[in-house]
Amino acid sequence: MQYHASHLMRAYARQPVSFVRGSGARLWDAQGVEYLDAIAGIAVTSLGHAHPEIAAAISEQAGLLLHTSNVFRIDWQERLGARLCALTGMQKAFFCNSGAEANEAALKLARLHGHRKQVAQPQILVMENGFHGRTLATLSATGNPAKQRGFEPLMPGFVRVPYSDLDAVRQAAARWPDIVAVLVEPVQGEGGIRVAAADYLRGLRALCDQHDWLLMVDEIQAGMGRTGAWFGHQHAGITPDVVTLAKALGNGFPIGACLARGQATDLFSPGQHGSTFGGNPLACRVACSVLDIMARENLPERAALLGTRLLDGLQRALGSHPDVVAIRGQGLMAGIELNRNCNELVGRALAEQHLLITVTRDNTIRLLPPLVCDEAQIDDIVARLAHLLSPTASDGPAAPSETTPQEAAA
Numbered sequence: 001m002q003y004h005a006s007h008l009m010r011a012y013a014r015q016p017v018s019f020v021r022g023s024g025a026r027l028w029d030a031q032g033v034e035y036l037d038a039i040a041g042i043a044v045t046s047l048g049h050a051h052p053e054i055a056a057a058i059s060e061q062a063g064l065l066l067h068t069s070n071v072f073r074i075d076w077q078e079r080l081g082a083r084l085c086a087l088t089g090m091q092k093a094f095f096c097n098s099g100a101e102a103n104e105a106a107l108k109l110a111r112l113h114g115h116r117k118q119v120a121q122p123q124i125l126v127m128e129n130g131f132h133g134r135t136l137a138t139l140s141a142t143g144n145p146a147k148q149r150g151f152e153p154l155m156p157g158f159v160r161v162p163y164s165d166l167d168a169v170r171q172a173a174a175r176w177p178d179i180v181a182v183l184v185e186p187v188q189g190e191g192g193i194r195v196a197a198a199d200y201l202r203g204l205r206a207l208c209d210q211h212d213w214l215l216m217v218d219e220i221q222a223g224m225g226r227t228g229a230w231f232g233h234q235h236a237g238i239t240p241d242v243v244t245l246a247k248a249l250g251n252g253f254p255i256g257a258c259l260a261r262g263q264a265t266d267l268f269s270p271g272q273h274g275s276t277f278g279g280n281p282l283a284c285r286v287a288c289s290v291l292d293i294m295a296r297e298n299l300p301e302r303a304a305l306l307g308t309r310l311l312d313g314l315q316r317a318l319g320s321h322p323d324v325v326a327i328r329g330q331g332l333m334a335g336i337e338l339n340r341n342c343n344e345l346v347g348r349a350l351a352e353q354h355l356l357i358t359v360t361r362d363n364t365i366r367l368l369p370p371l372v373c374d375e376a377q378i379d380d381i382v383a384r385l386a387h388l389l390s391p392t393a394s395d396g397p398a399a400p401s402e403t404t405p406q407e408a409a410a
């Protein structure tokens with residue numbers, strides 16, 4: 001490479017690999033070396049890389065109209081809003097460009113809801129180990145002191161309780177009369193792939209009803225089919241008041257959405273919130289294409305089937321590995337918690353197995369493969385991981401056609 005990272009801020013710890021093209025779950029670097037993508041750009045490219053229908057939607061719309069302004073009506077935005085509301089049971093949408101912005105909109109809705117109830121200092125209940133973004137408000141909502149360090153003073157207005165603990169929520173309700181909303185992930189992704197039990201989400205719904213709090217579900221990582229339902233909270237059969245989306249909504253084209261229903265629907269009045277780029281014709285058309293493809297190909301259902309295959313495979317290959325503490329997941333969100341710091345595995349998986357993985361919370365391998373993987377690719381992910389974690393790991397990538405997960409673990 002002629003260029004180096006010397007003119008980029010050091011916000012990321014980057015691997016020394018750069019990809020030049022992709023197809024489905026496969027990526028190639030400039031030397032033509034092929035890699036298997038088990039993270040999909042962190043739950044973004046769920047339809048895989050270079051999906052021809054997405055490429056066509058982008059190029060056709062780019063030749064027609066990229067951007068006008070939210071000063072005007074935008075047909076694709078109206079269409080996308082209607083489709084997302086139909087899928088979630090929400091009533092209205094606000095569009096932005098990222099997950100953090102979608103959560104910012106939700107946090108602002110919660111404060112408006114509080115002020116409408118005459119609560120002067122509205123508090124929002126958030127969870128330990130939760131992740132909601134990197135802007136100052138969403139960082140303040142995030143339950144990870146390591147990510148917050150250095151950015152104090154954080155934003156006031158958050159009360160934090162342990163995840164999956166309804167008693168803690170009840171105690172907070174008794175102690176903090178100014179709580180007006182709950183912000184929660186159905187599966188904590190950055191938090192180590194922690195899946196909320198259906199009873200927990202139902203309990204939160206009941207407590208929100210009881211106290212007139214908005215139930216705001218952050219579906220930015222778990223939504224859009226990844227957990228085996230269109231949205232993670234749907235496994236619990238509940239309807240939130242606010243749902244936030246981003247990541248896979250544009251399959252790599254930046255777009256975020258904050259959806260609301262009931263008393264949250266019309267909290268914003270004209271001029272109270274906005275985004276220059278948010279909901280432009282290009283982004284909304286791409287997201288409509290994403291929904292077309294996901295619906296036509298039953299990708300949420302496919303994520304459920306492939307997810308079972310992935311978790312079963314991981315369990316067989318690594319369940320009795322001495323370093324493995326737990327294997328968890330839902331659909332195509334899987335975590336393998338190790339008994340040690342395993343950040344070095346990201347680089348080793350790339351170099352030795354040509355496999356893209358991430359590690360979260362320093363000790364949990366996180367897998368977020370594209371929903372369009374085939375069964376062989378899921379088995380291949382398992383085989384390469386088993387090879388990576390085997391005590392006698394050699395340098396070459398595992399040969400999936402000759403190595404079943406069981407053999408690789410042996």
Ligand SMILES: *Cc1c(COP(=O)(O)O)cnc(C)c1O
Nearest residue numbers: 098099100131132133220221246
């Ligand atoms: C990624 C993520 C965000 C932040 O999204 P950005 O697009 O990076 O701002 C928020 N919440 C959850 C659950 C996420 O996984």
